[in-house]
Amino acid sequence: MGLLKASGGNFSPTPGVEERASLDHADPAVRRRAVQALAGEAGAVDTLVAMLPHETDNGVRQAAFLALASAKTAAAAQGLAVLLGAADPALRNGALETLATMPEHARDLLDPLGRHADPDVRIFAVLLAGEIHDGDIAQWLIALAQAEADPNVCSCLAEALGGTGAPGAGEALAAIAARFPGDPFLGFAVDTALQRLSEG
Amino acid sequence: MASPPQAPPLHRIAAPRISAEDVVVFCDFFYKKTGISMDASRRYFIDKRLEDRMAANDCNSFREYLSLVKFQPGGAEMQALINEMTVNETYFFREDYQFACLTRRMLDEIADRKDPRRDRIRIWSIPCSTGEEPYSIAISILEDWPRASDFDIEIIASDIDTRALARAREGIYQARALHRVSPRIRDTYFRKLDGENWQVVPSLRESIDFGVINVSSPTQMARMRGIDVIFCRNLLIYFDDLSRRQTAEHFFDALNPGGFVALGHSESMSRISNIFVPRKFPEALVHQRPLP
Structure with missing residues (x-):
């Protein structure tokens, strides 16, 4: 007992005797392997996006999100955007984090997400915009702030606008405050954002 | 001629x-x-x-x-x-609070889930560079974990740099790499070669399994399974977000359920992936693969 003598065997290739992995197997470890085996295959994106809402194990989900992040395609981004409307917060957050890793595709999704009927999806659109370091993002946020009617989305917009330092952000914040004159929280959020803007 | x-x-x-x-x-x-x-x-x-x-x-x-x-x-x-x-500058017992966490907390938790007659404890040092970390782990276990003699313990050490690995296997270090090693530990686990150089004793050198692993190779990473503790310190800082996430996923697969990952003090798993559970011990914050 105690420290073993090194065998050198840890670095030798081992022949695969893996059980055939299936996405609907009862064991999450097997489902995780099935997800990993899909990576890079044609049609994998559709399969992953379809299985994610039904998958409850975080390890399997994370493998699926990583496979989508690695795919880095417009189709993967589209599929992830659909998941932003899911009821499960962990699923929505995972989709948002993964979308943020592919800004080149996520950028094109901001407009439809910003017009989505569900305010929660619009909030995710604003959060996603905050993850995309692109000069046009501030203008997109300003345009969204002109007409957004949901106070929770506006609160999120105020925070995002406060970090842009863009010309026009102050006017957009003032417009939000004017739209909700009786909402003390939004008033506070706008004041804080204006303060950040003034501090540069 | x-x-x-x-x-x-x-x-x-x-x-x-x-x-x-x-x-x-x-x-x-x-x-x-x-x-x-x-x-x-x-x-x-x-x-x-x-x-x-x-x-x-x-x-x-x-x-x-x-x-x-x-x-x-x-x-x-x-x-x-x-x-x-690649950069290979390090020294013995660097960030040793994590080794204290290993011998005071992590190993006991792992041992409690194992049968010492049947199960090994497996520890992986990646990247091991020129060997200071895996040797420090081995010495810490031998010196500070009272149950060390109850279990078979395997220490695996890998790096992408074959030249560093050759030096690690040789186990020869200048005195400055040993500046945090007490004279008693030094005299127990090292032999003086000359005025400046010390060599790890053969029994300790032979107990570490050194080899090449490229973290970005899924095939090579897939060879590592059944690990209980991974020390991966100051490697992920050189990776971009996607590579960090891929590496975290590889570590998850390499670990037994309940196994731990120790990262460098400036690295944060919570910014990489939520696949691990943070475990805040008195000595260190480490990251655990959830138990079923």
Whole structure:
């Protein structure tokens, strides 16, 4: 007992005797392997996006999100955007984090997400915009702030606008405050954002 | 009759020029091969090492050298390039609060789920560099974990740099690498070679399984399974977000349920992936693969 003598065997290739992995197997470890085996295959994106809402194990989900992040395609981004409307917060957050890793595709999704009927999806659109370091993002946020009617989305917009330092952000914040004159929280959020803007 | 010795070619006099575009191409290539994100702004560091490798291979242009690295059968030059580009400066008992956490907390939790007659405890040091970390782990266990003699304990140590691994297996260190080693520990686990150098005793050297693993190779990473503790300190800082996430996923698969990952003090798993559960012990914050 105690420290073993090194065998050198840890670095030798081992022949695969893996059980055939299936996405609907009862064991999450097997489902995780099935997800990993899909990576890079044609049609994998559709399969992953379809299985994610039904998958409850975080390890399997994370493998699926990583496979989508690695795919880095417009189709993967589209599929992830659909998941932003899911009821499960962990699923929505995972989709948002993964979308943020592919800004080149996520950028094109901001407009439809910003017009989505569900305010929660619009909030995710604003959060996603905050993850995309692109000069046009501030203008997109300003345009969204002109007409957004949901106070929770506006609160999120105020925070995002406060970090842009863009010309026009102050006017957009003032417009939000004017739209909700009786909402003390939004008033506070706008004041804080204006303060950040003034501090540069 | 032997030929008179010839002067070596004067490579250093006319070092091939490397352009800013070459550096960008190189950084992209190196990232794809290793997962390591080189900062193209570190021109001196990159140029110097590339020039050395180009000169060693008699390449007159960066394009010629890149072709060699990409297409050489066996990949010997790719390995030499990796050896040049990686940093191996470390010392014994660096960030030793994590070793205290290992011997006071993590190993007991792991041992409680194992049968000492049947199950091994497996610890993986990646990247192990020139060996200071895996030897420090081994010494910590032998010195500070009271149940060490109850279990078979396997320490696996890997690095992408074969030159560092050769030094690790040799186990010879200058005194400055041992500045945090007490005289008692030094005299127990090292032998003095000369005024400046000490060598790890053979029994300890032979107990560590050293080998090459490229973190960005799924095939190589898939060989590691059934690990109980992974020490991966100050490696992920060189990776971009996607490579970090991929590595975290590989570690998850390598670990037994309930196994731990220890990262460097400036690295945060919560910013990489939520696949692990943070465990805040008095000595250190580590990351655990959830138990079923």
